[in-house]
Amino acid sequence: xxxxxxxxxxxxxxxxxxxxxxxxxxxxxxxxxxxxxxxxxxxxxxxxxxxxxxxxxxxxxxxxxxxxxxxxxxxxxxxxxxxxxxxxxxxxxxxxxxxxxxxxxxxxxxxxxxxxxxxxxxxxxxxxxxxxxxxxxxxxxxxxxxxxxxxxxxxxxxxxxxxxxxxxxxxxxxxxxxxxxxxxxxxxxxxxxxxxxxxxxxxxxxxxxxxxxxxxxxxxxxxxxxxxxxxxxxxxxxxxxxxxxxxxxxxxxxxxxxxxxxxxxxxxxxxxxxxxxxxxxxxxxxxxxxxxxxxxxxxxxxxxxxxxxxxxxxxxxxxxxxxxxxxxxxxxxxxxxxxxxxxxxxxxxxxxxxxxxxxxxxxxxxxxxxxxxxxxxxxxxxxxxxxxxxxxxxxxxxxxxxxxxxxxxxxxxxxxxxxxxxxxxxxxxxxxxxxxxxxxxxxxxxxxxxxxxxxxxxxxxxxxxxxxxxxxxxxxxxxxxxxxxxxxxxxxxxxxxxxx
Amino acid sequence: xxxxxxxxxxxxxxxxxxxxxxxxxxxxxxxxxxxxxxxxxxxxxxxxxxxxxxxxxxxxxxxxxxxxxxxxxxxxxxxxxxxxxxxxxxxxxxxxxxxxxxx
Numbered sequence: 001x002x003x004x005x006x007x008x009x010x011x012x013x014x015x016x017x018x019x020x021x022x023x024x025x026x027x028x029x030x031x032x033x034x035x036x037x038x039x040x041x042x043x044x045x046x047x048x049x050x051x052x053x054x055x056x057x058x059x060x061x062x063x064x065x066x067x068x069x070x071x072x073x074x075x076x077x078x079x080x081x082x083x084x085x086x087x088x089x090x091x092x093x094x095x096x097x098x099x100x101x102x103x104x105x106x107x108x109x110x111x112x113x114x115x116x117x118x119x120x121x122x123x124x125x126x127x128x129x130x131x132x133x134x135x136x137x138x139x140x141x142x143x144x145x146x147x148x149x150x151x152x153x154x155x156x157x158x159x160x161x162x163x164x165x166x167x168x169x170x171x172x173x174x175x176x177x178x179x180x181x182x183x184x185x186x187x188x189x190x191x192x193x194x195x196x197x198x199x200x201x202x203x204x205x206x207x208x209x210x211x212x213x214x215x216x217x218x219x220x221x222x223x224x225x226x227x228x229x230x231x232x233x234x235x236x237x238x239x240x241x242x243x244x245x246x247x248x249x250x251x252x253x254x255x256x257x258x259x260x261x262x263x264x265x266x267x268x269x270x271x272x273x274x275x276x277x278x279x280x281x282x283x284x285x286x287x288x289x290x291x292x293x294x295x296x297x298x299x300x301x302x303x304x305x306x307x308x309x310x311x312x313x314x315x316x317x318x319x320x321x322x323x324x325x326x327x328x329x330x331x332x333x334x335x336x337x338x339x340x341x342x343x344x345x346x347x348x349x350x351x352x353x354x355x356x357x358x359x360x361x362x363x364x365x366x367x368x369x370x371x372x373x374x375x376x377x378x379x380x381x382x383x384x385x386x387x388x389x390x391x392x393x394x395x396x397x398x399x400x401x402x403x404x405x406x407x408x409x410x411x412x413x414x415x416x417x418x419x420x421x422x423x424x425x426x427x428x429x430x431x432x433x434x435x436x437x438x439x440x441x442x443x444x445x446x447x448x449x450x451x452x453x454x455x456x457x458x459x460x461x462x463x464x465x466x467x468x469x470x471x472x473x474x475x476x477x478x479x480x481x482x483x484x485x486x487x488x489x490x491x492x493x494x495x496x497x498x499x500x
Numbered sequence: 501x502x503x504x505x506x507x508x509x510x511x512x513x514x515x516x517x518x519x520x521x522x523x524x525x526x527x528x529x530x531x532x533x534x535x536x537x538x539x540x541x542x543x544x545x546x547x548x549x550x551x552x553x554x555x556x557x558x559x560x561x562x563x564x565x566x567x568x569x570x571x572x573x574x575x576x577x578x579x580x581x582x583x584x585x586x587x588x589x590x591x592x593x594x595x596x597x598x599x600x601x602x603x
Contacts, residue, residue: 070558136564143571147578154582163589164598166582171533171595174575175524178540181568182517185547189510192557194564239601 009065012077014054015085016127022047023120030113037112044096044116051123052089058082062498064133072197074134076266076498081131083346083494084262087353088126091254092119094357097469098247103368105245108156115155119251122148126259133270135184135194138263142180142223145259146173149252153244165243172226172236180223186216196270203285204274214287224267227260230331231301234324238308241320246367249316250360253323254353261330261349265342268334269497280339281421294335295426302328306436315363316373318440319356322399325437326352332430333414336421339495344417346491348410351398351480355407358473359395362388369460375444380453387462389448391474396441398477401434406480409487509550517543530583530593534576541572 010017026043033039059082064073096119099105105115125144132138150173154166184194190212191199202208225233241249272290274283284290305325312318330352333345365388366381367373382389398407411434418427462470480487516539523536545565552561587593 070560136560136567139564140567140571143575147574150578150582154585157585158589160589161601163582163585164601167530167586167595167598168601170575170579170582171524171530171537174534174537174579175540178520178537178544181541181544182547184564185513185544185551188557188561188564189547189551189555192551192555194560243601 005067009067009075012061012063012065013075013131015051015058015089016124016131018047018051018054019120019124019127022050023117023124026113026117026120030117035110037109040112040116041096041100044120045093047120048089048093048096048123052086052093055082055085055089058085059493062496064498071134072195074137075128075131076133077131078498079494079496080266080498081262083490084130084258084349085127087258087349088123088130088255091251091258091353091357092123094361094469094473095119095247095251095255098250098361098364101368101466102245102247102364104156104159105247111155115152118148118152122152122251123255126255129259130262130266132263133196133266135188135196138267139177139181139184142227142263143177145227145256146177149248149256152248153240153252155245155248161243162245165240168236168243169240176222176226176233180220183216183219183222186212187220190216196267200271200273203272210287217287220267224260224264225297228257228264228327228330229324230297230327231304231324234301234304234327237324238317238320241323242314242317246316246360246364249320250357250364253319253356253360257323257327258349258353261345265334265345266497276339282337282339284337290337291335294331294337295423298328298331298335299426299429300328301325301331302430302433304328306433306440309440310436312440313375314373315375315378315444316360318375318444319359319363322437322440323356325433326356326399328433329411329414329430332418332426335426336417336423338417338421340417340420342495343488343491344410344413346494347413347484347487350487350491351406351410351477354473354476355395355398355405358391358470358477359399361470361473362392362395365462365466375447378444378447379451380448382448384453384459385462387467387470391470392448393445394474394477396444398481400438400441402438404478404481406477406484406487408481409484413488506550506554509546509554513543513546513550516540516546528594528596530586530595531580533595534579534583537579538572538576541568541575544568 029039029043058077059079061077063077066074122145125141128137128141129145132141150166150170153169154162156162188194190208191202193199222233229237272284274285276282302325305321305328309318309321312321330345330348333341363373370377398405401407401411415427520536520539524533527533545568548561548565583593590598
């Protein structure tokens with residue numbers, strides 16, 4: 001490895017470099033400007049826009065960075081990674097805006113420097129998680145994301161539920177990443193390498209002890225499953241989502257999950273694949289019955305999420321369970337084990353990201369004014385605040401997956417992939433689950449529109465900028481629900497994973 | 501004379517890992533739970549170094565162990581800060597009594 005090669009590798013990680021420089025800049029500005037913290041969000045937004053610019057450039061790339069004699073490469077720059085990094089940046093832009101407006105965050109004004117620095121630490125970790133091709137980097141980046149989010153979950157130190165959320169998060173997170181690390185150590189022991197491509201070529205060429213290999217795979221999956229909050233590793237999700245500041249909840253439910261899914265897909269597709277046949281189905285190494293594994297996982301995840309959401313009165317907690325259910329739907333796309341399933345996951349995720357951000361934004365705006373997230377306090381909101389009510393209705397309908405919203409398109413492609421793979425029973429189970437989901441989403445809508453408001457509860461105005469952001473989130477849901485070709489084209493372009 | 505081989509190290513690391521899990525499941529004190537997590541990380545570290553030494557895989561395993569030590573230190577710092585904050589608010593670090601968030 002010579003210096004030229006290192007420099008060339010740096011060109012492949014421009015988005016990460018942009019985020020890292022923005023992080024350093026945020027720390028410096030926080031130190032220099034002292035009590036004037038008004039500039040921090042603007043620096044953050046500038047850094048994110050720079051990263052977004054470099055990410056667009058990555059859609060045309062297909063190469064490995066930091067290759068050496070002993071390692072086939074640490075970081076992958078490919079369209080697949082670019083798409084998920086795009087989702088992370090998209091979510092971060094909105095979360096930074098939410099943070100400017102959130103009363104919870106405003107209350108601890110003197111620590112805004114830490115807040116934005118930690119958010120950027122999280123973004124950096126997610127970027128590396130999405131593009132890592134080496135077990136060392138996967139573990140370090142996963143911990144970088146986790147550490148920043150532990151602190152952010154308990155950011156308002158004085159609030160009771162914030163601190164509790166942080167404690168629960170740090171304990172569950174520590175345990176699952178410890179288990180994952182043990183799995184990585186076993187995988188390293190039986191293959192002698194930490195590089196995913198090298199492990200793959202080893203699996204294909206020589207016989208390795210099956211049982212040990214399955215064990216290490218399951219242990220590693222604990223760590224990833226915790227990040228995407230798949231059952232049975234979902235226990236932290238409702239508590240942390242309810243307890244954390246709402247901006248962080250929105251960020252965790254979209255960006256953190258995006259990074260987790262990107263890691264899962266990349267890990268499975270690079271490490272265990274033998275070949276991709278002409279119809280786009282993946283032939284994986286015969287270790288376990290992969291299909292059954294993912295089917296089982298997705299069914300318990302979505303059923304558990306949907307049924308637990310039924311009796312939630314706190315909207316934030318309900319959205320937490322709904323995000324578990326959505327992880328289940330996304331795992332359906334994994335169960336197909338084909339390129340078509342992957343396209344479906346990408347479409348579903350793009351839609352889910354916009355919708356969930358929007359739903360949390362409305363919850364935040366209302367919590368700012370009435371100081372509650374309880375569904376009963378939303379009674380009659382649709383009459384006194386028709387704009388907020390209608391937008392929340394759009395988001396919830398899209399989360400359910402009814403036409404004409406984009407959520408329907410996401411589910412449609414998922415079900416088409418299932419039916420094409422002749423997994424009709426699974427499609428029916430998923431459909432029944434959506435019916436269950438309809439009940440708890442509609443319950444909120446019922447409170448919004450069919451109950452009369454108590455006097456003077458909702459006497460406030462939605463500011464122009466908040467309204468604009470709300471339209472920015474709600475409009476794509478309707479537009480993509482009717483004209484979805486661009487989304488499908490984007491998904492087809494971004495399913496390219498380097499190597500296969 | 502017993503010759504110490506890879507198996508001995510793996511044996512110790514699995515015992516350590518199981519003790520870590522046992523500690524996490526049975527202990528009620530948040531600090532003790534965190535110590536259980538540290539045990540798990542160190543079990544993985546022993547694995548990495550033993551495999552690197554006996555498998556002739558190069559330096560990757562030892563580098564990983566170094567990274568893990570740093571990560572474990574950072575984790576302990578963050579977790580203890582959170583536990584301290586919990587103690588200030590709840591006046592207890594018993595994980596069973598901290599349950600305001602419930603269904």
